[in-house]
Amino acid sequence: GAFVFALTGPPTGRDGVYRQLRLRDQQLEVLWKHRPCKGLQWIEELRFTPDGDLLVLGFHADNFVVWSSRTSENLHCIPCGGGHRSWSYCSSPSAQVFTFIKSGDVMLYHCEGKPCEQQVLLPSLHGREITCVRRLGAVEVPGHVTLNVFVTGSEDTTTCVLVLSEHSRAAVPLVRLSDHISSVRTLAFAMGPGDEGFGDEGLSALLFSAGGRAQIECYRLLCTGDRASESAVACQVIHVASHRLDEHWERKKNRHKLVKMDPETRYMSLSVVPGTSTKQQPTRWKFLAAACSDGSVRIFGLLEAARKLVLVAESFHHERCVLKVEARQRGCHFCGSRHLLCSAATDGSIVFWDITGTIADAADALHKPVFPALDAPLVTVMAHSCGVNSLHIHETPEGQYLVASGSDDGSIHVCLLEVALGRGDAAAGTCLDVLQRVSRPCAHAAHVTGIRVLRPDLLLSASVDQRLTLWNLHQGELVPLSTTFFHVPDLAELDYWEVAEAGGELRYYCVLCGQGLEMVRCWYDTWWPAALCAVGQPCATTLMLQF
Template sequence: MREPARDRISHPSAAMETELLLAPITALEIVGDHLMAGEGPNITIYPLEPDAIQSPRCFKQALHNDNIHGIKEQQKLAPEAKEATTLAVFGGKSLAVIEFSLQNSTIKLAELFPSCELHDWIWDLQWLEGSTETPPSCVALALGHNSVALYDCVGQRILQEVHCQEKCILYSAHLVGSRWDSLVLVAGTVFNQLVIWCAADPADDTGRVRPRGRISGHHGVIFSICYLESKGILASASDDRSLRLWGVGNLRVLPDHIPCFLVCYGHQSRVWSVRLLNDYVVSIGEDSACLVWSYQGEIVRSFKGHKGRGLRAVAVHESRGCVFTGGADSGIRCWHFKGPGTNGSSLLQLNFPSPQRKGSPRVVKLVGAGHVLLATDAGAVYLFDLTSKAWTLVLEDAAYRSYSLLEVSELAGGDVLCAMGNISGQVKLFLLRHPAQAKDLQLFEEKVHRLSWSSRPGQDLHTRSLFVSGSAGVLLWLEVSCHPLSAVTVVVKRCFLLPPCKHRWHTCTAFLPQGDLLLCGDRRGSLMLFACRSPLDSEQEKASGRGDFGDSVSVTVHDGPGLDFPIRGEGLPTEGPVSLIFGLHGKTGVTSVACHRDFVYSTGRDGCYRQLQVVGRQLRVLRKQKPCKGLEWLEGLRFGSDGSTRVLGFHAGCFVLWDASSNETLLSVPCGGGHRSWSYTRSLSAETFAYVRSRDVVVHHSKDMPNGQRALKESLHGRELTCVCRLGTLRTSRQDLVSVFATGSEDNMVNILAFEARFRTLTQLTAIGDHISSVRALAVVERSSAIQQEAGSTSSVLFSAGGRAQIECYCVRLSPDHGSSSGVLCRLVHLASHRLDEQWDRMKNRHKLVKMDPETRYMSIAVLASPEDAELPGPLVFLAAACSDGSVRLFLLLEHSQKLWLVAESFHHQRCVLKVQGFTCKTADRGRRHYLASAATDGGIAFWDITATVDCATEAIKAEVREMKPLALGTPVFTIQAHSCGVNSLHVQERASGHFLVASGSDDGSIHICVIDVNAESLANQGTTGGAGIRVLRKFSRLCAHAAHVTGVRLLHPDYLLSVSVDQRLTLWCLGEDSLSFVCSKFCHVADVAALECWESGQHGWRSVVCGQGLEVLWCKV
């Protein structure tokens, strides 16, 4: 069941309708088996049962132009009497009463008493029992100026309002009691006090009630109050970042001094809300954490998973042991706080140190889920059985003292193959079952730097490949087979050479699915491919001979490499990589490589994982991803069958398991950091993590999913949205229309979202986290080929730009996909990056210097139409940027070298440039002339003719010029003073007449329209001199169009204009010859509106997206 928020307007032929709203979750309340959420003015219902089908969820707009801040259920007099529950929904100055009923598992929300507006802010509401003085269906309201009102829902009027002697603005209020004559208000005042008073107490001669008690102690205003009658405890949460518990008894009789039981400092920022339970105290804060406290003041559980700045609402179901939190990120999550320790997990110290055991642990490896293998600095190897908790000595070899490597590989049938390496170049191979039959190979003369096992596709089940790094970059590939009935055989397959660098050894290996290429990462952060099969391979393998390493192992040696063991010196017949990306993960090294589906993935200690593709035996980076802030060492990826990606890594001293799909920490073990030896395995139902600490081994074991949390509603952005840009509309295999758009935010992220119009659902396709500062602008240019269009897919180039003068560029391919819930598959390839201050980041002694240049932000970007030139291999993508340092810059995308080239710049404005737009004009002889419009904080709009600059850059491309200094963009051909203050929105559109319409909106609340004529022919003849080419035909302003910044204007064909402002009005105007006439306006539920995007959808219909503190999708029809 859906109840779209309809808002039909008086204008006979125009209508605007909200199709979807994502806003901060400002209220949560549990009613029976359901969770009620206040999302903007809407109330949404979610089932508490995790298994229940979550969509289509049920929602209803309860309030008109206020956000819901509270939902209160009316206690039923006879619970069995009625199926329906009555809810009071309030927020701001509004209040509505809604009936919620459940019949045959169908949820129904019906309006009992429509939303009505009071004279003051409602902080709290309490249902009252009917009595002689109070008619039934009465509520008590705690109002903004420390008063309590008795409100009759039926009559929709205030029967009585009582003020307190303490007159001031409140920041919070909490009503206690269900009868007017015993009603108590606890008010959190602007003076950092709690004032307790009773509504029914006699008033003084000024008609005000004297407080019964006051509580001081907080150093800041109080944001939330909770009272638990059974314990007689009052809790308060404050601006001073603490929560405090007070012994207030029954609240009616208060002692002179009210004792403070507990002061809890645990939040990193302000505390927004507090709830008291029988055994716990729950608090949420601006640090996005939900803390569960004991009554002793200890933090029992700490939940983090929401994005960005703060949680806003909390509800607790104590008997189920779950907390529901709603965030400013518009997400809702459920957390389980009951259960032993950290939910079925245990930490086991293995007590290795003992007189009976030699050495202290150096290397730890988990073998299956039940055993731990350990190598000590005394050259001994021990096995620990996690079931019987007993240690066994596996072997001991003095040659592996003080330095040893240990790697294990499990074979089919449960056999475990172990390899050890030592400082003198030896490698020991043995089956864990038969350690006595261990064989040593003297491979090198010097230290073995690294060992790794990999299994080659197509290899038989009893064979594994072992890679051994010696000195000088020699990487040896051995094939180790151990058939059940025969001895271990070793075949030397090949000898590779790693690229020269200081720490020249490999760190990880994996075969590509075809088995013809080996993927390898090294300590220097490089990623490379080695050829595993040369054309002569098949013959050579037949002709392979045998060599002797000593002892009695039968070791087959490949003739091909022609190696003598131990390997020494130079001049070896080694093979270099066929493809190399040097230093991809930086100097701290690559930690893992993996193949999954058609892609290659690598992780590194640079905090990133990368997705790559192998095209024609060459590695190509598609994109880089940073899972989460502070997770600086990534160690590996695990791909789930459900499409999930989990990242293993270290966050300071903790081992972390991070879910990249849901953006949450699944596991965090404080082990001391990633320098120690550790091992992680995951079986179907349990995860085990073993690590060496303080000369011992500790095993962390957790059953089930850690935390047991789930998202009832996915989050959008952690902070305010700053820009939105449409990528395309697709028809899915189910014939539904899906619009895809990108949003940028102050949380440094770009999200790619799919909006499905029929069911009005929004799905996140992917997120881009490459920005190091806030994202402020997006621009897109479509580049679909005819073949793609045929197949119903699109391809476009997306630019994102923002703080720290950073621009990122991607290719976004969208295609219908029936497998996914959104119906759209989105593939992203990173094309290029640009930073103005790149050199600064490379400077070595920068901590001693003061960076003198301005920290430029890009405020707006626009893609220009490609110049038409038959000699060019493909279309050229020029990007114009409005910069906070007062410049307009022009960039060119060089796709081949994956670079953005700064072509030209001008500091004409000398003020922060806020907006930029490009437009082109066709000429009869030369193709196109290119123009820019740029607008700054002084209200002026400058028009630039950039044809000469574009031509100059195009010529340079044709001449394949490599290096070029930025050109001067010169001065604009023409400027108009459109506004008195900063221009916050700008849109240029070509009219059928050939004229251009320039619409702009400003901080001063005005909208300016100007019609310009571009005479390209006359200019073409005289070059770029003078402003004769652009002529203003008409211009006019609409002052006071809005009451605040006009942050979005869009010209709509044929003669309409849509504008949106921080005053939260979306207004449709009709364009006249010299005026704008008001058509209709709609209250918009997104606060701090920052951007507007529109596209045509259907006849005389436009779909628009408004973003700011949330996101609203609207449908607008004329």
């Protein structure tokens, strides 16, 4: 369908937001909204330029402002006394003219065009440090190499969808989302086919972003190849739903009888509960687990068709800031699928939950005045002496789970769990047995903020000490294989993915974020004779830098 930009609110657009809309079945459908520079609350007009830029014209305090959506900067700031006046603006490569009425006089501002003396050596992705990164997937474009699509969140309150090319070593932003009012701390994806407006082509996913002020935003993304664009990829965004704890509390009945939710709560981590939505389910529920700074673990339910994101359950078992959550699904021949949740807190504990009943009773929870608490935890493992900054769960071919975690004290902990689903009886519940625990006290010299289990015998960890280390899990010990230094200070997060090469060789890629963004390629050869290397050839790395 056709896409247009329109102002919201009063005709003068005084809420400081413009929205993108789509015309479908003779109806205008809002896709997503965008907020220009901070303080530009009085938007007057939008203009498209011949080179594809979108200019936002409006008033900031007593100045007339021309803001570029492509470069995210003010092109002109002209003192005029503010809004509530007649004005006109015209621009050309040779001059800029702005005329307005002030105190009954007609004022004219004229500025001759000058060549830009500013040379941008490397454009920035965000205005502040990058706090989280996730790889959405790869897009195949005829005539181009495979392009990787990432999503980043930042302290500057924005979320950026970008393309990172391995050959050009450049990051090209596709879309910037600015719905958050505080920092974006965590991201999560629910992959699957697009909705009826997108079709089944391209790379489609639900994106959840969360952070400060207890705010969660949900978008539907579709990335497709577009050889006409600079990035060779086009990204379409639809805003699906949003949720804030303070707004939710204000809408509750008899709220004077309840404890008010802290509006300053921060969401530290998100994880989509897999296996809760299929095409056969008419409601198509999707569930999301969140780690919260107020000491709670919360479960949210999303009805995409109704564009509603609701809180369905919570638990304050940790009684301290929860830093990480990871959700997994486990099938059973006797009692069906079970949904397991792992959460970690600032005291170094890792707690395992069975949230199958919570997921099943989600529809009933919508009509209850008080949200039900999660069931009692299955197992609690004291893995570290302080906060758990990184967590990853890997299912082994035998159906067991490897849970790897990294801490503030630089230690790494790995435990092997066996899941017993009801012991053949659905009413018996889920049991977890800890089969093995492995700890490496001084794995890094600083906080371990990224860890991933590549395969049952291979781990990858990254730390604020700017070291990326590959570990071999062998006979109850973590043996370092190779270490390389990366160039991103204050590492915040690590994500990874696998690529099968033409010869069947498996390559591992990872992306690191913090004060910048870096992509690393590594591989692990096991074809060397055992006499030369008992655990295989250490990894080699190719660095790609983007700050």
